[in-house]
Amino acid sequence: MPSRIAVLAIDAVEPAVVADFWCRVLDWGIVEESAEGITIGPSSGAWPQVDVFPVPEHKAGKNRLHLDLRADGVSTADELERLVGLGARRVDVGQASDVTWVVLADPEGNEFCLLSRSVQDLEKSETSPS
Template sequence: MTSRFTELVVDCRDPERLAAFWCAVLDFKVIDRSEGRVEIGSWVPTVEDVRARQMPPTLQFIQVPEDKAVKNRLHLDVSPIDGSTKDEVTRLLSLGATMTDVGQGSDRNWVVMADPEGNEFDVLRTLAPQQNQLDL
């Protein structure tokens, strides 16, 4: 007997806004929505696909009445695939992300950011081909 990791759920005030932000960050598409809920992903899951193999999880944004109050216990890490980490941070700032400090210190090789509702995430080293890589 086994289970699959199929969705990661994010509580938020504005599911449409966060879904749009994360679609732009990850090049995902909205794959389902209902009142107070938006699901995004890189693929449209079917029962057959999920049963056959582990696939990337989708992200679901669920509307809740309260604002985020404390540091996330779980967060996403993203890695740029076609440019430098510095360029990706600049792009994410233009999409509405902010730089944030969660006590990470200055001696690190990742950048801590927050989405438009304050959920922390990390931008890791670039995975772009070597000629496109620049320092943080």
Template sequence: MAYDFQVVIDTGDPHPLADWWADALGWKVERQEEAFIREMIEKGYAGEDETTVHNGALVWKSGAAIRHPDGLERAPRVLFQLVPEPKRVKNRVHLDIRVGAGKIDEEAARLTAKGAKELHRGRQGPNWWVTLADPEGNEFCLS
């Protein structure tokens, strides 16, 4: 039996990090329905303290998600989940973003200009990659 999955990234500030990753990947941030959020508050299922305003819209404070423009059939959803503690050690799992050997330097420059930090460059035979960290320090590779 095969299962679907989503990737979850812990973060101290889900909405700006989701925006950053959506831009980095060319994906879309999932829209959160303000009417649904207000209905959940009115019915007592949630409190105002569980919401925040991001880019002028009421959203759930606990998370934000992005998805490939072609939908979940193309790639799994990525959820950015609010956690109280900051990142302290190296990721045990990371994303490898395949941009093609001819675009690695260009994409690394674009993402560092938007707040990523280059950590190192690696090579294995004819293949090479750049390891970066997003604005919260989560490692990922461009290959």
């Protein structure tokens, strides 16, 4: 059997702030919390989960790995507004001006993207006749 992604790890100076942000973004909860870090995940216990680990240094440079999100049940514009309201901010990582996604950063500067097509847009295109 091939490997599965079980956990994604995020380093943070303030793990509680970053974990809270991602819990609100993904509608997840805290699965486990200890001095080593905070694990968040879906209430169903499904994978993947996200570990937020404390580190002493602030983020430096562009992420080498990031999450891509899709709006689910709302328009992409509404989801962008919600994410910014939760504390995300738009960032420029050198993306072209005509890209179809929006690059954002969490409260500690970890980049992620909001893709232009929602989950429902994708489902419609997959079920429509060619």
